[in-house]
Amino acid sequence: AQKITQTQPGMFVQEKEAVTLDCTYDTSDPSYGLFWYKQPSSGEMIFLIYQGSYDQQNATEGRYSLNFQKARKSANLVISASQLGDSAMYFCAMRVSGTYKYIFGTGTRLKVLA
Amino acid sequence: SAVISQKPSRDICQRGTSLTIQCQVDSQVTMMFWYRQQPGQSLTLIATANQGSEATYESGFVIDKFPISRPNLTFSTLTVSNMSPEDSSIYLCSVELGQRDYGYTFGSGTRLTVV
Numbered sequence: 001a002q003k004i005t006q007t008q009p010g011m012f013v014q015e016k017e018a019v020t021l022d023c024t025y026d027t028s029d030p031s032y033g034l035f036w037y038k039q040p041s042s043g044e045m046i047f048l049i050y051q052g053s054y055d056q057q058n059a060t061e062g063r064y065s066l067n068f069q070k071a072r073k074s075a076n077l078v079i080s081a082s083q084l085g086d087s088a089m090y091f092c093a094m095r096v097s098g099t100y101k102y103i104f105g106t107g108t109r110l111k112v113l114a
Numbered sequence: 115s116a117v118i119s120q121k122p123s124r125d126i127c128q129r130g131t132s133l134t135i136q137c138q139v140d141s142q143v144t145m146m147f148w149y150r151q152q153p154g155q156s157l158t159l160i161a162t163a164n165q166g167s168e169a170t171y172e173s174g175f176v177i178d179k180f181p182i183s184r185p186n187l188t189f190s191t192l193t194v195s196n197m198s199p200e201d202s203s204i205y206l207c208s209v210e211l212g213q214r215d216y217g218y219t220f221g222s223g224t225r226l227t228v229v
Contacts, residue, residue: 035217043204043223045157050217091156093217100145100210102218104156 002027004092006105013082014113020067021077021108023092033095034075035102036066040088048090051075082112116141116209120221127197127228134193135224137207142187147218148180151204160205163190197228 003026013019025034036048051059051066059066067076079086092105117140127133137146148160160180161169169182183191194201204225208218 033217037217037220043151043206043225045206045208045218045220045223047217047219095217100147100162101159102157106156 002029002094002096002103004094004103004105006092006108008108009106010109010111012111012113013079015084016081018078018080019082019110021079021090021092021110023075023077023105025073025075025092025094027073027094027097029097032097034066034068035093035095036064036075036077037091037093037104038086038088039091039107045091049077079110084112084114086110087112116143116219118207118209118219118221120207120224122224123222124225125227127226129198129228131197132193132195133197133226134191135205135207137190137192137221139188139209141209143209144187145209146184146190147208147210148182148190148192149206149208151206151223153202157206160192194226197226199228202226202228 005024032053034051038046038048049059049061049064049066051068058068063080065078089107089109091107093102119138121136146163149157150160151157159172160175161171163169163182163184165184165187179195181193204223206223207221
C-alpha cells in the first residue's frame with residue numbers, strides 16, 4: 001500500500017535560518033509524483049513544490065527546494081531563509097499512480113521564531 | 115492554475131442539522147474532489163465528483179451522510195447531513211488543472227464546528 005510518513009509533528013527555526021522538513025514515502029509504482037503543501041492557520045492549502053519520480057534534478061521553487069533521495073524514498077522539503085510568514089502546517093503528499101487521488105502525510109507544524 | 119471560491123468559510127451548526135458547502139471554479143474541470151481534515155489530522159478524501167454522474171465515495175464515507183451535487187463543470191456542493199460533533203472538521207474542495215506537476219488547487223476550506 002502507498003503511504004506517506006512525516007515523523008516531525010513540530011519544528012522550530014530561527015528567522016533567516018534554513019529548515020528541513022522530513023518526508024518518506026512507500027510505493028511499489030515506478031511512476032509517482034510528490035508534493036508539498038503549506039496550510040496556514042486560516043485553513044487553506046497552498047501548493048509549494050512538486051517532484052516527479054523520473055526527475056533527474058531536485059525541484060526548486062524560490063526559497064523552497066526538495067531534497068529527493070529516491071533510493072531512500074525520501075522527499076524532504078528545505079526552506080531557506082525562513083520568514084515569520086512560513087509558520088504553518090506543512091504536508092507532504094503523493095499522487096496515487098494511475099489516479100487523481102493523493103495521499104497526505106500527517107503534517108509538520110513549523111514555527112519560525114523572531 | 116484554477117481559482118476556487120469556497121463558501122462558507124466557517125460555520126457553527128447545531129447537531130442534527132445539515133450544512134451545504136459550495137465550490138465554484140473559474141475554469142471547467144472534469145473532476146472535483148472533496149476532502150475532510152479532522153482536528154489535528156491529515157486530509158482524507160471523501161469523494162470524487164464527476165459532472166453528470168454519481169460521485170465516487172471512498173471507504174468510510176456514504177452518500178446519505180455526504181451527498182454531493184455536480185450540476186456543471188464549474189460547480190459542486192457537499193452536504194454534511196445530520197451532523198454530530200464528530201463532523202467538526204475543515205472541508206476542502208480541490209481540482210487538478212493543467213500539468214500534472216501543478217498538483218491540486220484547493221479551495222480556501224470550510225471550518226465546521228458542530229455543537
